[in-house]
Amino acid sequence: MATQQERRFLGLSLAENVTAPNVLTFYFACLTAIMFASFIPQSQPFLLTEFLNIPQERHGMVSGLLNFWAEIAIIIAVAIFGPLSDRFGRRPVTGFGFLVMSAGIALYPHASTVGELLIIRLVYAVGLAAVTTTIVALVADYVQDDSRGRATGLQGVMNGVGAMICVFLLLQLPAILQRGGASAHEAGIQTYSIVAAISFITGILMLTGLKAGSRAPSEHSESLLSIARNGLRAARDARIALAYGASFVARGNLMIVGTFFTLWVTNYGTTEMGMSRADALARAGMIVGIAQGCALMGAPLFGIMADRINRVRALIIALLVSAIGYGSTIFIHDPFTPGMIVCAVLIGLGEIGCIITSGVLVAQQAPESHRGAVIGFFTLSGAVGILVASVVGGYLFDTWRASGPFVFFSIVAALVLVWAILLERRTAGLEAQPHTIGDAA
Structure with missing residues (x-):
């Protein structure tokens, strides 16, 4: 039987049957989820101009429209994925989320109209909702109560690192590729393809690295009506x-x-x-x-x-x-x-x-x-x-x-x-x- 000392990792008291690879996989999910969530809205000005030829005087309204409906989709999807992750476990839902995000990111530069872009953005939002829901629950699953604060703080650090990778690497890719001889359109396609590939690999990693099953109910398991009332x-x-x-x-x-x-x-x-x-x-x-x-x-x-x-x-x-x-x-x-x-x-x-x-x-x-x-x-x-x-x-x-x-x-x-x-x-x-x-x- 494992001792309490043997179930500590990164200064955290781990829950029963949680291993160090499970924890590392979770924190990698925290890093990549924020990286992808930051990339889509922040890369959008490049897409609106170079791919859809949207006049700059409409960029604000178009971006706002895309964000609005994406958030509506996330609110609805979270209410679905919370109970699903409680029933089937965090691992399949998290992996599914990253794979769906990968599909949305890969398709994003292939939209020819704002309507098509919105549909693809909604697909991406569903994947993001699945990942977000499980990340919230995994902290409760993986560490004991006395380590909850440190675990959340480390999660915030990984979120920050993910955001930094986005702005200092992913958002630089179009310019780097263009300096290498690619056209603006080619650089955009290649950039989104690279990011989609990273999301796909992350999804596969989630399906193998996270612990099977779940320990604690997600706070998103209640219905929206119950959440609103209480x-x-x-x-x-x-x-x-x-x-x-x-x-x-x-x-x-x-x-x-x-x-x-x-x-x-x-x-x-x-x-x-x-x-x-x-x-x-x-x-x-x-x-x-x-x-x-x-x-x-x-x-x-x-x-x-x-x-x-x-x-x-x-x-x-x-x-x-x-x-x-x-x-x-x-x-x-x-x-x-x-x-x-x-x-x-x-x-x-x-x-x-x-x-x-x-x-x-x-x-x-x-x-x-x-x-x-x-x-x-x-x-x-x-x-x-x-x-x-x-x-x-x-x-x-x-x-x-x-x-x-x-x-x-x-x-x-x-x-x-x-x-x-x-x-x-x-x-x-x-x-x-x-x-x-x-x-x-």
């Missing part, structure tokens, strides 16, 4: 309600960065600086990489802060950084100036800060009896943030200014910030240890 009922806890609002901001921020940051820089580079679309995309990837690099470095700082001070106060700090970072883009006309680098730093820190502090807050406040529903509604709140960011952000990008989506979410972050400050003042002094899990509001 999640709303739990919002009578003022801190849970605040966490829902913060999730709206956090996920909306993530979508804004992933879609409109790249679109802004690439469009400006081609129209104002005479750059090729591939070179502009590569330059955009570098700026997004700065934001993601700051997010990667800031993740452990916000995690430590959320454990050492009042968690509402930690969220206030994250929201403040987010509001300032996104709002400061209103002063930026040329995204290639040093001022944009400063904005990127603040945006990266605000993005990861809101994600971590809102997640820690909802985990603290969620009652044991309805934890799945609360976390599920928290996720749904974030999905609504993505939907709003897609529609409103796309409209503002095309009809007002390129920084419009960022300014809009700065205002949203500021409103939730005021909400958090008022709540923190109202509850100040009510608890001696406000950061202890399980405290009441």
Whole structure:
């Protein structure tokens, strides 16, 4: 019989029958899932121009439309894959997800109309939903409760590494291939084919490397109606309600960065600086990489802060950084100036800060009896943030200014910030240890 010492890996206390290869496969899934999820929206400006000849004045609305319906598909698919992964295990669902994503990525540059692109994007979104659902559950499956925090922190690090690989390698491929003699169209086809091949290999690895079966039910196993009913009922806890609002901001921020940051820089580079679309995309990837690099470095700082001070106060700090970072883009006309680098730093820190502090807050406040529903509604709140960011952000990008989506979410972050400050003042002094899990509001 294995001892507890023999079932430790990377400083984590492993659950029964979980092996080191299982854990390594899981963290590789975390890395590649974010890599592919970042690649599709961030490479889209190149595709819209070089393959579909969409005028730049329509890029914002088209990108918003694609993101909107993709998120709708993800919401529906998550409600299906949660119970499926509980019944048949995480391994087949995760492998299936990466294989479907591979098909979507491979087909993406072959779309000849926006309608065809939307259909392919929905196929890709179904695969992403399968992977996302199982990754959430695998943390609970693979480690014991006393290692849950460290396991989640390591997951965040792998997510950051995946995002960095996307911006510093995958988004550079079209420019690299064009410098090697390929045309823009050929470079695009080759780039998407390479990424699709990586996703296919990852899917096969999941089918062989993850542990068969499942240990704990997924928090997405409840129906959407049950999640909505119990999640709303739990919002009578003022801190849970605040966490829902913060999730709206956090996920909306993530979508804004992933879609409109790249679109802004690439469009400006081609129209104002005479750059090729591939070179502009590569330059955009570098700026997004700065934001993601700051997010990667800031993740452990916000995690430590959320454990050492009042968690509402930690969220206030994250929201403040987010509001300032996104709002400061209103002063930026040329995204290639040093001022944009400063904005990127603040945006990266605000993005990861809101994600971590809102997640820690909802985990603290969620009652044991309805934890799945609360976390599920928290996720749904974030999905609504993505939907709003897609529609409103796309409209503002095309009809007002390129920084419009960022300014809009700065205002949203500021409103939730005021909400958090008022709540923190109202509850100040009510608890001696406000950061202890399980405290009441």
